[in-house]
Amino acid sequence: MDQVQKKKLFDVSLLKRVFSFAAPYRRYFYLSMFLTVLLALLSPVRPWLIQLSVDKYITNQWAQMLMIVTIIQVGLVIVETAVRFFFSYITNWLGQSVIKDLRVAVYKKVVGLNLAFFDRTPIGTLTTRTINDIEAINDIFSEGIISIVADVLMILAILGVMFFEDWRLTLISLSPFPVLILATYWFKETVNKSFHRVRNAVAALNAFVQEHITGMLVVQAFSAENREFGKFRNINKDHRKANIDAIFAYSIFFPVVEIILAISLGLMVWWGANKVLNYEVTQGVMIAFIMYLNMLFRPLRILADKFNTLQMGMVASERVFKVLDNQDYMADNGTHAAAAMRGEVSFEHVWFAYKDERYVLKDISFQAKPGQTVALVGHTGSGKTTIISILNRLYEIQKGRITIDGVPLQDYQLKELRSRVGVVLQDVFLFSGSVYENITLRNPDISREQVEHAARLIGMHDFILQLPGGYDYSVMERGSTLSLGQRQLISFIRALLYNPAILILDEATSSVDTESELLIQHAIDKLIAGRTAIVIAHRLSTISKADQIIVLDKGEIREMGNHEELMRQEGYYHKLYTMQFQKTGSSV
Structure with missing residues (x-):
């Protein structure tokens, strides 16, 4: 899991990249900057x-x-309030528009990443x-750089304005500022x-909760609730401690600012009163300086907090851009359409490793003719699903x-290729929604x-x-x-x-009862005619009619042939078949 690392505040290249997402909304950005200058004036x-x-x-x-001056002041209050409203609304609107585009870009990137990325x-x-x-x-937009x-x-x-009115009174008033700078x-x-620790704790909490809710069946089945709750409690305790440390800093800083403001006002009144008595400073200047100091300290109270908000936004943007810059995706440079695919599959000395050179497939070579059924057999971990x-x-x-039909996989358009290869996996995943939506995967053309x-x-x-609502029945997550x-x-x-040219069944009958298995077997018999089928099954009875059986062991092909040929060899397949025969007490 990525850890949030401390980063310099103004990474110009990173900030420039964030603001590049605001390019479609540059008018609003320029308007917000104009309002910024107007508020300052x-x-x-x-x-x-x-x-x-x-x-x-x-x-x-x-x-x-x-x-007249009173009326002007009322008008100024109304104008300033309106300007602040538009400034706040536009900066937040700009921020929300940018993160909308960013979220779309990130999600689009994520769904296109290689499965190896999700494995780790x-x-x-x-x-x-x-x-x-x-x-x-x-x-970064609403409370960061613009603010x-x-x-x-x-x-x-x-x-x-303060220095223009009276530079000596200004310097006296600001004399406690070095203390304020240190405190800030x-x-x-x-x-x-503390915020860095909070971000890391949030990421840890999200990962832990998501993983354990998904695997709640395992947690409860093995009575591991207390152990896992203990782990969650420790992660949550770290999150609480990081937040409390931040709250402690807030609790000290803001009273310190109030004390410094009070000292500044006291020094100003002490020095200014003597000058008023000596007619060196007017009463109006004194009243104005009290207002100036209050207006000066108001942004200073939260400026440090805004710098932290900006920095956390920069850290978050760096993490998001790491996802956007990830090149671990499947290149889709193919130009070959798959509409007329016949389904002739050929593996030629294929080696594959999920990580480094730890090969899980070693020199795999076989061929499946169009319309043939090829079965993959072997112990768990032999490379069948791979x-x-x-x-x-x-x-x-x-x-x-x-190759498929003599064309290398890389030459096919990725979407076209996968639309012609139908897959039924052992671990079935259904999305929240109706039965109809899960079958069509929300494809409007079906x-x-x-x-x-x-x-x-x-x-x-x-x-x-028979389900409530029929095809509109909600299957839940x-x-x-x-x-x-x-x-x-x-x-x-x-x-x-999807009427695939190649049908893949990965343990398709392993999780069903006998009646359901008969239904699937009946459908297979009807539908694999004229279609290449690759079948994986632990139950050897389901693949005994295959045109070709490939026996795998530790990523290598041990034997190939049909059921009768492999049984006559009395080799690895014969051993597997005999073991299942002895367990079930009956043959095919």
Whole structure:
């Protein structure tokens, strides 16, 4: 799992890349920057008008001018409020638009990545990247760089007016500022470390919860609730500790800022009062300076917090861009269409490893003629499932060549290739939604009539109609409301509906009862005619009629031939068959 590492605040290249996603909304970005400058210019105007009113219009009893200035101030309040509203709305709108585009880009990238990436990356980590981290990037716009620029410009504008009015009074007022700078630096560093720990803890929590909810059946079946709860409690404790450390820093920093503000006001009043008595400073300047200091400290209170928010947004963006920059995807440079595929499969000295050079397939060579049924047999871990995984390019081989109809797999368009290879896996996955949606995978080109026709061929049509709502029955996540056999049959309909040239059955009958197995076997007998079928099964009775049986052991081919030939050899297949015969007490 990736750990959030401390990163320099202004990584210009990274920040530039984040803002490149705002390019389609550049008008709104420029508008937000204009509003930033406008807010900075408006901020010192009202205190200056109050100063003018006290020193000129009240002193000289110019009631008419005082009324005009009051009306102007009310108008300024309305204008400033409206500007702040539009500034806040536009920056947040901009941030939400950017993360919408980013989330689409990340999800599009994720669904195209090689399966090897998912083998080594926890799902919870990817969930954090797609949701939490991208949400943090929104803060770069809403509370980060634009907001920081607005606060800095306002501080500079106020300081400029203060120095223009009375530089000595300004310096006296700002004399406690070195303490504020030290306190701000301590606060920023402390909260920054805590936020890094919080992000890591959130990623750990997401990964842990997702993994254990998915595997809850195993946890409960082995009474491991207490042990796993203990692990969760430790991760949650780390998350709590990181948040409390951040809260502690907030609890200290903000009172310190209030104390420094009070000291600044006290020094200003102490020094300014003497000057007022000596007519060196006007009363209006004193009143205005009180307002200036309050306006100055308001952004300073949260500026350090905004810097941390910006930095966390930068860290999140770096993690998101790592996903976008991941090149572990299946290259789709093929130009060959698969519409007329006949289904002649050829493996030529194929070597494959999931990692490094730890080969799980070693020098595999065989050929399946169009319309033939080829069975793969062997112990668990012998490489049966790996063969079908590389046949439809879920993984890329390291050595050798695989062809269909004489055309290398890489030359086929990936979408075309997989549309012509139907797969029924041992571990059936159904999505949340209706039976109909799970069969069609929400493909609008497949009609209800086609689905019902395929269901009738499997013998599932009557069963589906008995469900509440029929084909609109909700199967819930992972098909939890259906039995293993029913899920297997639905996935079989799903594969047959696409009328594949090559049909792959990976332990397709291993999780079903005898009646369901007979249904599937009947459908297989009808539908593999004229179609190449590659069948994996532990039950040798299901593949005894195959045209060719390939016996695998530790990633190598031990024997090849049909059932009768292999039995006459009295080799590895004969041994497997005899073992099953002795266990079941009956032959095929």
